Amino acid sequence: MKIRYLVTGIFAAGGFVTGGILLLDKTGQEPVPLALRAAASWMPEPMEVPTFASAAALDPKFDQDEVVPTFTTPVLTVAEIAGTSAPVIAPLLKVWSREVAAGETLDVLLAEAGLEGSERAEVSLALAAEYDLRRLRPGHGLTVETEIKGALRRVLLDVDDGVQIETVFGPNIATRVLSPEPELVILAAEAHIESSVFGALADAGIPARFAVDLAEMLGGTVNFRRDLSGGEVIRLMWREQRVEGGVIGQPELNFAVLDLGDTQFEIVWPDDGTGQATIYRDGEVMRVFAQPVEGARLSSVFGRRTHPVYGDTRMHTGVDFAAPRGTPISATAPGRISFIGRRGGYGRVVEIAHGSETMTRYAHLSAVPDRLAVGDRVAAGDTIGRVGATGTATGPNLHYEVRVDGRPTDPLSDERLAQAAKQEAQNDGAVARLGAARALLNEQLAALLAETSHERL
Known part of the structure; x- marks a missing residue:
């Protein structure tokens, strides 16, 4: 009997405790403000389906019977998708380059660039397919490009007149000759002879080698030691080929005038590469001479x-x-x-x-x-x-x-x-060629005089 009362008392006490806890929990929370409770329960009104003005309303000339265009979502083509792929990053390269010195061979240079024996042999064979390596001389340049990991990528040999021999290494080895496109420049100058033709040309900034051409053309007609006493005038017009401001090859004469005072000799060289020159004395054809070896x-x-x-x-x-x-x-x-x-x-x-x-x-x-x-x-x-x-x-x-x-x-x-x-x-228009050469020479000399006068000012 006592035990029953004890159990009943324990359950009653537990109920009171539980109820007290719940009451305290509920009363311990702060009340939510009405404005915040209203904002939390707000929902947007359903959006009405938009209506578009008819074509007739926008344009009175629109025919309502015409088909109204439909719009579809654009679809990217394969090419457009491919174009968005990540860019290919070229491997980092190590570049070695320097000029050929006296007594050096291609193999010596390639070894200095760090290439193994088999690689050097491969480079030599590839370059020799387009260039005679026996012609390698001081002043030529060599450039070797390799990947950071050591794989050979490109070899470039700079030879004469801006010409380059390039070999590219990869799945296939390809060698080609890179020839620059030269700019043709026409020049003219006048020189006064005081002691010798060579000295007069050099003093006037004219290639002195032209004295050889004049001696060759007029050697049997004019004695350059006996007939030239000083004060004679030489006017020359020549052409040069230039690449990046530097002259390549040898300059070539177009027209020469040697004025001795009482007699005037003129020489016209053709521009067709034959080297056949026409010599005039006082405006009349004197002889024709084709140089056996041009230049x-x-x-x-x-x-x-x-x-x-x-x-x-x-x-x-x-x-x-x-x-x-x-x-x-x-x-x-x-x-x-x-x-x-x-x-x-x-x-x-x-x-x-x-x-x-x-x-x-x-x-x-x-x-x-x-x-x-x-x-x-x-x-x-x-x-x-x-x-x-x-x-x-x-x-x-x-x-x-x-x-x-x-x-x-x-x-x-x-x-x-x-x-x-x-x-x-x-019979081949020699007089007409002489007239054209004179006109061009006078034009070039006038331009040179104007440029010189401007520089002095």
């Missing part, structure tokens, strides 16, 4: 000299033009091929007959065109061979000789050979 250096003149091989003094029966092996050789006047073959110390020879009395000989040739045969007619400027060193020669050069009735004569002064081409020039 070559006159290395030995006609007359007695010490032989370069045998060392004794003997007659030099022609003139020599020093030029690189393989340089084209041109006929100096029209005629017929009379001989192709070898003649002792002359080596490989081509001979051309100009009428019954006059013959020109071209010696030490390295090659003769296959198409050329005895009896063929050639014009002045036609290619009849290549510069070589066959026979008795110390190096690549052309021995050019003129014979009249079998006797050697000075190629720079013989008038009979000149007559073979003079008639052609007179």
